[in-house]
Amino acid sequence: MTIKSEPFVVNVGPQHPSTHGVFRLRLTLDGEKIIDADMVMGYLHRSMEKLAEERTYTQNIPFTDRTDYLAAMTGNLAYVMAVEKLMDIEVPERAQFLRTIMAELQRIASHSMAIGIFANDCGAWQTPVMHMFRDREKILDLFEMACGARLTLNYMRIGGVSRDIPDEWMPQAKKLLKELPKRFAEYEDLLLSNEIIVARSRGVGVLTPEQAIAYSLSGPMLRGSGVAWDIRKADPYAAYGKIDFDIAVGTNGDAYDRFVIRLAELRQSLHILDQALDMMPDGPVHQRLGTSTVQPGTQPIAPLVFRPPVGEVYSRIESPRGELGYYIVSDGGPSPFRFHIRSPSFINLTPLKLMTVGSTLADAIVILGSVDIVVGEVDR
Amino acid sequence: MTTCLTGIQIAHLIDGQFPDAVEDAQPEFATVKSESLVEVLTWLRDDPDQEYKFLSSLTGVDRIQWFEVAYHLESFKHNRAATIKVRSSDRENPSVPSVVPVWPGAQLQEREAYDLLGIRFEGNPDLRRIFLWDGFAGFPLRKDYLNLPGGQMPGLERFPGEPGAELSGRGTE
Structure with a gap:
């Protein structure tokens, strides 16, 4: 006797804990096997690219906080670097180091969340996430001391950073850097050879190096497939050129490798921070730009309206999720003619169908967790 | 580099x-x-x-x-x-x-x-x-979206006194 069967459509999301936001995955199942996958996105589309065409270059900085809201510092940095490249602005040495330090602290905070939530998706319900939040809170405290905000930071400025760190910042940062290695060792003990995580993620969502490059992947997704490409090394920006660190590279290109790379990058970020805190010189944190008015005894402020020359620029950095690029076309006016965000979360989703078709529904959750999307950045 | x-x-x-x-x-x-x-x-x-x-x-x-x-x-x-x-x-x-x-x-x-x-x-x-x-309806990143000059929203000045501000389509009535 044959049993009649037909494909079954399952909607994962938009409200689903493993989509990390409002993202919908429409899976067609044959039994438990996925035979088709379709992504439905746009629930968080705020048309930032259109909004930015109406605002000045300085007014656009807060938008960059709100794309990847788990890594606002790197969003800020990528955008101000693009405008600086367009206008040929030199940034003072101390600001370059502050940018590097903040970007690496942000990477630790962001990767911690990615690791905790990935463990969550694998079945370690909430405990790892809470451990990760403990570290992240300390980093957010440091951000609060430096710029007054914890999530949407708005710290970088065109030509430098908004203000210098207060005197109490350095001792607290050094204290945190002493604590973190112990924590990371604990996570490595708990998670790296954790039977459940290994069983759920080994050999799941495999991408070969050729596929990873052809699909424009970046960040831990690309390095997980064994491609040693990191923009911090390949095209050093801020103070990365003066700092020594290694690129973590995977071998199998599966979900487990991406997870291991994020853990390894935590260690590398600490290594970078150790050096950068020691090497940071004294000096101004903001370039004095032509039209800014500076009152004696106050911080120099950025001019209200920038008018870059006619032209265009594409500038990218290594955000925690991969290559974060800003493409800006200027018509010589006070606001961008075209403002495009090349967001790693969005482009890293391209091979999702390739990775999920043929695996099971439970694997799809792990695969999506290993991509580490932030829906604010997917939809923009 | x-x-x-x-x-x-x-x-x-x-x-x-x-x-x-x-x-x-x-x-x-x-x-x-x-x-x-x-x-x-x-x-x-x-x-x-x-x-x-x-x-x-x-x-x-x-x-x-x-x-x-x-x-x-x-x-x-x-x-x-x-x-x-x-x-x-x-x-x-x-x-x-x-x-x-x-x-x-x-x-x-x-x-x-x-x-x-x-x-x-x-x-x-x-x-x-x-x-x-x-x-x-339409494609919002086009400059002529909603048929507004420069694609801008009515009522939103580009900048006061900016050349081209009259193009911004703001309601002057």
Whole structure:
């Protein structure tokens, strides 16, 4: 006797804990096997690219906080670097180091969340996430001391950073850097050879190096497939050129490798921070730009309206999720003619169908967790 | 450091291989004719001296006189970057060839450019709207969206006293 069967459509999301936001995955199942996958996105589309065409270059900085809201510092940095490249602005040495330090602290905070939530998706319900939040809170405290905000930071400025760190910042940062290695060792003990995580993620969502490059992947997704490409090394920006660190590279290109790379990058970020805190010189944190008015005894402020020359620029950095690029076309006016965000979360989703078709529904959750999307950045 | 090839350099390289495929060369980018786009990009990807195997970013721009699509390419092997563009001057129904056969990573980005700018990518296997819903009227990143000069919202001044402020479509009545 044959049993009649037909494909079954399952909607994962938009409200689903493993989509990390409002993202919908429409899976067609044959039994438990996925035979088709379709992504439905746009629930968080705020048309930032259109909004930015109406605002000045300085007014656009807060938008960059709100794309990847788990890594606002790197969003800020990528955008101000693009405008600086367009206008040929030199940034003072101390600001370059502050940018590097903040970007690496942000990477630790962001990767911690990615690791905790990935463990969550694998079945370690909430405990790892809470451990990760403990570290992240300390980093957010440091951000609060430096710029007054914890999530949407708005710290970088065109030509430098908004203000210098207060005197109490350095001792607290050094204290945190002493604590973190112990924590990371604990996570490595708990998670790296954790039977459940290994069983759920080994050999799941495999991408070969050729596929990873052809699909424009970046960040831990690309390095997980064994491609040693990191923009911090390949095209050093801020103070990365003066700092020594290694690129973590995977071998199998599966979900487990991406997870291991994020853990390894935590260690590398600490290594970078150790050096950068020691090497940071004294000096101004903001370039004095032509039209800014500076009152004696106050911080120099950025001019209200920038008018870059006619032209265009594409500038990218290594955000925690991969290559974060800003493409800006200027018509010589006070606001961008075209403002495009090349967001790693969005482009890293391209091979999702390739990775999920043929695996099971439970694997799809792990695969999506290993991509580490932030829906604010997917939809923009 | 990544070497960024200027448009003149990359245009010269393409000219050597495909005479009269280049339409325009600027300091930042080279514009390639639409009919030879896929050919040129495939050569840039496969030639051992170029090896632009990574499509960094794909973006559409509304230049008012024409639509253009910018391809930011990257060669990991040589650590080089280059920008290629293609134009479509059909205001009503702009269309350029799809590069999904060259880089599958262009799939979602082409859908985004179609969704927001209405540029059709001929040959894209799954060209649908991505952020906005089917049936959404118009393409919001076009400069003439809602028929407002400069595509701006009424009531929003560009800048007080800014030349061109009268173009901003604000209600003066």
